[in-house]
Amino acid sequence: MGRSPCCEKLGLKRGPWSKEEDDLLINYINKNGHPNWRALPKLAGLLRCGKSCRLRWTNYLKPDIKRGNFTNEEEDTIIELHQLLGNRWSTIAARLPGRTDNEIKNIWHTRLKKKISKSQAQKTPELQEETSMETSKSDEQNLDTHLGPENSNFDIHLESDNSKDNSEISSPKTNSEIQQQSSSSVHSSSSISSSCEDACSNTTATSPEPRDQFMLDNLVEIDDDFWSEVLWTTVDDSNYNDNNFDLSKNN
């Protein structure tokens, strides 16, 4: 498979986006959508590569993105999903409506890893020793807890911080497969907000195998009110301002 060069670097702007650039991108996508990211910057009058535009849109400008601090429930969900899925950020993001894989990845590296190690450090040394001895075993048991013993032979392997190695060695499913299934699972849930449906709409809604459906349905149990709670507002041209996109600084 050939791989095209990322983009023509010459003359293209890089680094932080200005408000004017954001406006151009938002206006263009609102009017025309984004059928072709590579052609988009030229058509929108932007001196950016398509990749940069796509990233800016999907991670920051998309109206259904939930900005602001993560709730404890969201953080717990991420931790739980990470135990099950490893660094499959997009798969995890699919279970967190309004959150992007990039955002989740960031919060994992900056906050949640520490949160976990802190909580582990509070364990007694004996406990820690036990834990370390049973790490791999407990991972499987953890999966069993979610899936039930009758499903413990699922063709999925757990990953912790060394997830990359594990996934490279043994992960039998591609991310897209898992994401598709996850999306389908999300669709089937009665507690999902419209923003999630939108977020998941890019994937093909194929029906997962019953066992996979079961697995996904049991990845996390989240209170209905949690997802239906409105924690973000949509963004359009008229209400775009610096404050809308500066929520991250409110921490």
Add this chain to the structure above:
DNA sequence: AATATTTACAACCGCATGCTG
């Protein structure tokens, strides 16, 4: 108040994968 360090997060990079002709 000045400087150093840490934190948070936007953005970039390169590889993987799917689609199309």
Add this chain to the structure above:
DNA sequence: TCAGCATGCGGTTGTAAATAT
């Protein structure tokens, strides 16, 4: 079947803001 292209994904970096000294 294969090559080229477009897009998705995860790892990593750069830097502004916050906090500590």
